[in-house]
Amino acid sequence: MPSTYLPAEDHVVRYVPWARLRKDEDDNVIGVLGAAFRLRDDEDYLSATWAEYFAGSHADRVAAAVRAVRASKLKVTPRSGFATGNVNGIKEACLADKGRHKIRIVHERADDNEAHTALRGWPRDNEDLLNLLADGVWSSYVLNKDIEL
């Protein structure tokens, strides 16, 4: 099957555990940490969910992506969140970095998440870039508790 690259104007939604949400000193969530976009040692690509795979308004699509992740094998915890980023914004930010990372954002349907997307060519050991994404093009977030079942 040919690869489906996500259109530039579309969005990807990434699950962010409680420990990778940016909080103030009273535990109020105020953003996402760059560490939320860090690859684990055994990961070859960064996983996300394609929002525009679903129908509706932008908010409807993000909510549908959240529900798709909840329905997958991933354990979604009560205080976790989901970060939403624009495909072109992410690719441009990675390309503009001194490492000139050429990212491929590919729809790779999974058994437990039809909208699963792989961000391939994702940089390792580039904390500055990950923090830049978390402060900029991938900083929009919703909390799990705010999305209805």
Add this chain to the structure above:
Amino acid sequence: MDAIQIQKLRPDAGAIGRTSVSFPSTGTSITSQFIKQKLDDLAAPTPSFSGIRIAERGLDEELYDALAAFKIRTAAVSMHLDRNWRARLFGQLDSLLALSDWEVEDAPPTIDSYSTFLRMLTLLRPQRRPGLGAASHGSLIATWTVGDDRLTIECLPKDIVRWQLSATIDGERERAAAETPLPRLAAVLRPYDPGRWFQNAQHVPAG
């Protein structure tokens, strides 16, 4: 919470109901061994219950042990931390390491990372507590945020910190990042007016 309080008990779920079943001597009959096996089977959790509980109990214990170690280590430097400040920090640690929100694949923050974190607090002496986070491989992350001005410090073992900041200075947006030995952290942050993050009063930019 004040001083050192570890709020959880650790019942050994796997042992419940099993202590009354003793091993028979080698001279027991086949019938006795059969009965013993049946009793063992009755006392054992169902396969599905067992699978979940063993996994959770392991993680629960790891988080509990980490939390206990952090609080004990904090007590060693308690003279440097205000009582109320310390109590609230403990509340943040309880929250960060809560089993219900912990990512199963993550390693709890290590005591080496926490030691760096504690030493950083005693060196910087911030009035405002940091927000807390953790990387998947066991590093504690401290953050201070005032509006769009952000300071993020990942505490690595052996008094090394990986820091990153973005701030508006004299109307210009600046970003900086580096890995620094802890004793030099205050000096490398000084040009960025770190008081904007560390002081309780609302920061008012110059000009």
